[in-house]
Amino acid sequence: MQRIASNRHSGGSRSPSPLLTFEDIAPSNAETMLCSACQRIFAQTPRPLAKYDRLWVDIAANCYVPREEATRLPHHPTQQSFDQAVQDGCFICTKVDVAPAGKPVKPSSSIMGINSQRSYWQSLVKIISMETDEAHHATLRYKVTVYNVCEIGEEVQGRAKSFFMVPVRGRKPELNVPANGRLSQIKKWMTACCRHHEWGCVKYRRHEWARPSRLINVGPRGQDFVSLELFENIRDLDVPYITMSHRWLEPRPPVLERGNMAKLMRSGVSISSLPRSYQDAISIVRYVGIRYLWIDSLCILQDSQEDFDKEAKRMGNIYAGGVFNIVASNSGNWKTGLFSNRTDKGLIPIVQPSWPDIGNDKVFAINPEGVDASERILLGRHLYNRGWIHQEVHLALSNLFCTERQLWWACLEGTCCETYPGGLNEVFHGMGYRTSRLGIIRTLVVPEINPPFWHKLHKKQGDQTFESRLFVYAWLKLVQIYSGSITTQSDDKLVAIGGIVELLREWICTTRCNPEPGYFSGMWRYCLLEQLTWCAYGSYRANTLDCRWTGTYRIPTWSWASINGAVFYDHITGEEYTHDWILPGASKPSKPLAKILSLSTTGLDPLGRTSNRNILKIQGATFPVSFKTRELDPMVWADIEYNQSGSIKRLGIQIYFDCSEELLEAENDQSGYIAMPLLLQESKQERGLFLILRGIVLHKIGDDEEMQLYKRCGYFDSRFTHWSRGELILNTIAKNPLVKDDSVYSVDDIYLIT
Structure with a gap:
């Protein structure tokens, strides 16, 4: 067993390099990123811009109209010019939702009973001043909306x-990292994360982690090989290292085996014999000084x-x-390497509008x-459905995602990227962007992490349900994402999250004072009722x-892992357009x-390979x-029947079968x-407050009357728009009046589910 050492990575002793400034970027790249029609939006003849409260759009007249006077702001005059702009890669035109894109509009032969052969296509622009700073005579933000309009007959x-x-100045000047500046930008991100992220990242790095058995020594720049080292032979037990998440390739690249381990330690492996992604990773590690x-x-x-x-059990720590x-x-x-091919035209346009009354800021991005920064987008089509990857990115403190378009x-x-290297939170303040929930599991693994007050994850005074809600939310979010993944070896389905299980077991033992947390085939004994309400996606x-x-x-x-497919928890919120860590409200658990x-069961098995029936x-x-x-x-x-005041009542439910075998049966x-x-749960939705009854559908196995053995076949729910009916159903099915302390209700039937 390796000695556990504290892992403190400083990222170097020098102070962090300054971030990019406005002078580091071209004042305008509109000529290379925008078509001529889009450039005219910002270089038009100066005239007063309409205020938001005076502006309305007349789509039929193809113009934007202030209440006092009409002012046209045309865009593309024809669909052909728009299609050409899309083909040329105009930043704005390629993102405009046009239907049908690239094809002429076909007029309907009859609309509202009127025969028509007339059709045309045009586009227009609307500009709204969204936020102003009167004290400094500056506009903080504009909203530009491009409309594509077609008229077919009377419609x-x-x-x-x-x-x-x-504005580029005053908010976030760091935009558009040049392609030749990627390595230096990665080092800036790492340095800032290691040194200045005090409340979360620094504390996470100071946690004591079990060390890897082996590491790859990348050597100095210019060396044409890398070698293997046993961790026990490395003098500094606190030595920093970088990990890599990747898809296994065909043909298989060089791998470590018992027959070549001595050679890899002695003479190493040639860098040129490795896939391009490995070579780029070695370049990154060398450049950042690790x-x-x-x-x-x-x-x-x-x-x-x-x-x-042995290594799978410690994968979470690694x-x-x-x-x-x-x-x-x-x-x-x-x-395919880690760095996408990029032209020099930049990632987002920077323009200098020639509008009057624009304020002190003259340059805008x-x-x-x-912006979609969700886990699905960052992992991409090659990795999102790979089972092992989710554990790796959820437990790694910081992830450098090398996507098709940018880092x-x-x-x-x-969250930062090459387009916004200073971070999305500042640039998109008030606009929102889609993010992932990668940090939730880490707050359980390292309880010392205390998010700042502006996040919504802090524990409220007197909140007795915080730990259980946090655990349920974090685990079920992971299960939703992971369950649809695949592993190269089928038997690794539960093994691939064994590292997370091992770390969460330690959290449960420490936080809940429970010496035997219990983990069974992807399900925890702790908060098991909530976990049982999974539904086949x-x-x-x-x-x-x-x-x-x-x-x-x-x-x-009864385990979500019993089906080959993704599962879904209806009461767990999805990914939202916010950078806050959202935890479900504490009202009415x-x-x-x-x-x-x-x-x-035989007890805890982090790898999920239990040998009995788990009844x-x-x-x-x-x-x-x-x-x-x-x-x-x-x-x-379907309906379920229940007894109310001596008469049989029916309650409508929706049943969702677990798998094709159960549906066929x-x-x-x-x-x-x-x-x-x-469970009976309160749910706040757009249409109001709901009560949702959740449960499972069972079917008896065999004819043994003494052995009441059942299997799970599906999930069901039923929704009530009024509390009164929900409480009535609750009292009826529980067979007892509500207990004031919300304890479990007394029922007589006992079932064995296998």
Whole structure:
């Protein structure tokens, strides 16, 4: 066992290099990034701009109109000129939502009973002053909306795309990192993260992490090989290293095996024999002044199951303990490196509008409305569906995402990219951008991290449900993202998150004072009722089902991992346009309607490879299910019957089958299905306040009357728009009046689910 040492990475002793200033960027790149029609928007003949409260748009007349006087602001005169601008790569035109793009509008033969052969296509522009600073006579932001309008007969159709114009001076001058400045920018990001992100990143690095068994010594610049070193032979136990997340390539690159380990340690491996992404990673590590790199294929023995199992358990520590993690999002083959091909025209346009009354700021950057920095976008098509990747990026403190278009830096305290190297939070203040929730798991693993007050993750005084809500939110968000992934080896489905499980087990033992947290096939004994309410994503969204998972070990039907496909938790919020860490509100937590009695299992197994049946013993009320149609779909309407004041009542529910096998079985025989309510939850939605009854659908296995053994077949819910009806149902199915302290209700039925 390696000695656990504190891991403190300073990123160098020198002070951080200054960020880019306005003088480092070209005053304007409109000529290279915008078509002539878009350039005319900002270089038009000076005239007063209409105020927002005086502005309205007459689409039929193809103009923007102040109330007092009409002023045209045309864009492309013809669809052909617009299509050419799109083909030439105009920044604005390529983002405008036009339908049908690139094709002439076909007039309808009859609209509203009137025959017509007339059609035309035009575009217009609307400009709104969004924010001003009267004291300094400066406009802080404009909103530019480009409309594409077509008229067919008597019908006018329009599509639009909005952009924000933000002053370069005064808000964020760091824009458009030049292609030859990428390495220096990565070092600036790393240095700022290591030195100045005190509340989150610095504390995370100071945590004690188990060290890797082996590391790759990249050597000095100019050396044409890298070598393998055993960690036990490295004198500095606190040595910094960088990790890498990548997709395994075909043909397989050089890997570490028992037969070549001595050679890799003695003479190393030639850099030219490695994929381009590996070579670029070595260049990054050398440039930022770090000596060691960790890549799974070269640091884990690929022909030893024993070594794989040992390293898999500590994988969470390995990625969490690195200075940062290089994510090869765009590297799908040997020739594709980490740096995308870029021209010199920049990533976003910078313009100098010749408008009067524009204030002191004369240079503006054109930003698309909303920027998608979600995990799906940053990982890209090559990595998002790869099982191991999610664990790596969730536990690494900082991730350098090398995407198809540009580099992204995401850490606990912000998100940056080559377009906005100073960070998105400042540039998009008040505009919003889509971000991921990569930091949530880390706040559990390292409880010393205390987000600043402006985040919404802090614990409120007297909040007794904070820890459980935080755990449920973090774990279920991870399951939603991870469940749809695949692993090269089918048996690695639960192994690939074993590192996170190991670290969360330590958190549960420390925070909840529970010596045996219990983890069973992807499900925690802690807060298990909430985890049981998973729904097959295909059943919920796509109306198509996957099959049951098959492997060398068994996964019980009550676990989300028992199906080959993504799962969905309806009560867990999605990714939002905000940089805040959102935690569900503490008001009225879910009311439990069942009680977990026991789990027959061998105990905690971080790798998920349990050898027994994992029988869940649960106490709760159940109700017979009657389907409303003979032809069943992945989602089907049904009724459950319950007794109210001596009469039989019916409650409509929606059932979502778990997998194709369960749907086929129900189609052949619809008898014998029962519904077990698990939770009653308050949900605040756009249409108002809802009560949602959530539960699972069960079906008996075998004919043994003494052994009441069931399997899970699906998930169900029912929504109430009024509290009174929800409370009535709750009292009925619980068989007892509500208990004031919200404790679990007394029920008589006990079920075994396998």
